[in-house]
Amino acid sequence: MNPTLKSTHTKIQEWYKTKGRTDLPWRSTSDPYHIYLSEVMLQQTQVKTVLERYYFPFLEAFPTMHSLGSAALDDVLKQWEGLGYYNRAKNLHKTAGLIEEIPDSIDRLMALPGIGKNTAHAIAAFAFGQPVPVMEANVKRILCRLHRLRTPDEKRLWKIAYSMVDKENPFDYNQAMMDIGATLCLPKDPKCNRCPLENICKGKNNPEYYPLKKKKTVPVREENIVIYLDDDRLSLQQRSGKFLHGLWGFESVEIPPCAAEYIGEVSHAYTHFKLKCRVYLYFESSPEQEYYFTPEKIGKLAISKVDEKIVNLYLDTIVK
DNA sequence: TAGTCGTGGGG
DNA sequence: TCCCCAAGACT
Known part of the structure; x- marks a missing residue:
């Protein structure tokens, strides 16, 4: 392996042990249902919201896939109330009624409603320890800055993500990458001097150029x-x-x-x-x-x- | 592929 | 008060 990559993996792993959000509840379980639920809740939703208001009450109401699948949709929506993107709740309910176990292959995960490429990779890595990268908003921003990409191309980003993933410890690597994005590689005012990736980052001198922000007018x-x-x-x-x-x-x-x-x-x-x-x-x-x-x-x-x-x-x- | 799908945190 | 944007998926 590229010695620089090996060294980067070491830095990321060391950073994660001391600075990572290792206490998040969905990081200390091996229950695929819990991990699946957290991944869906976290789609376009801040960790704080899910952690403080939704994750535990939902699991208390629907502790297992089976209990979720046999519940009334109205009850599931009531638990989801205020979280937004309500199709997520519908798809969870539908999925729980269809299957008994969360599949472990990316292809079968992506075949489930409401699970796209990123969520499938996240479940594969976090629930089943597979050596695959996740590529959500945080990681995307990091990769854009590392390679000075202003207009991120999904295919290219996935290629970079795959080339960079730590196959020895994909769980901690992926969690660490998201944490680095969420706590250091911020959209505004990133903390480059504390970043374990600083030495390989091509965009560190002007990180706010990457990626390009497109503003839309809302009607x-x-x-x-x-x-x-x-x-x-x-x-x-x-x-x-x-x-x-x-x-x-x-x-x-x-x-x-x-x-x-x-x-x-x-x-x-x-x-x-x-x-x-x-x-x-x-x-x-x-x-x-x-x-x-x-x-x-x-x-x-x-x-x-x-x-x-x-x-x-x-x-x-x-x-x- | 650009629009559609919610809500709340934080500047 | 207004804006960006967050562990995206689907059409």
Whole structure:
């Protein structure tokens, strides 16, 4: 092996022992289900959020693949409430109903819904000790800087990742790479002087050039929300489209009924658009609306953050 | 391949 | 207040 690579592996391993986040609970288990769950929860989601609010409660509710697979989807979504990207919960539930054991090959892992190339590699490395690299956001940024790549090409990045992985200890290597990315090789103000990869990093003099950041303008979407009232109960429906699928929410209409009373506006920022909701109260039930719940009962349903804001606006309104 | 899919942390 | 962005997958 390239002596430089060998030396780099040693530096990474030594760094990991003292500076790595070795206490994360999904790093001290060998249960593939636990590791699988953590990998899915961590997709596009910060470690802190998963660690402090979701990982343990979810495992308490669904301790095994079997218990997850035989649960009601609504209960799984309720556990997932607030974590976002709800298709992840649907896919977990679906998978748990289909298989009894997590497969150990990358191909079979990628065949499961909700598992792409990176998650398959992560499970292979972390649950089954296979000598393969992971290549998520942190590692991607590191590799771009190491090789001064402004516009990362997935194929090239995977090739680099494979050429660099420590096959002697892929578990610690991959965890270390993610930790280096998350704690040192930061998007802004990276801590190069503390980085075990500094001596081989071609981009260390101007790390913020790599990778190139592309900014997008987010459109504003405006909606009229109507809450139909049946005494103290509010109309809700279970969402059926791709967006927030399976969660309960209020109805969006083109034109609010004339008799509806405007009670205020609620805003919410998504990744690719901003939503502004003008909220109306209609003091009668509607034949179009099948389901009505008291605010207390709504608390037991899985609802999204916008709809939670709308409930709060309603509660503020009726108090005044 | 560029858009779509959530939410919260942190600057 | 606004912005970037986080253990990405899917179409």
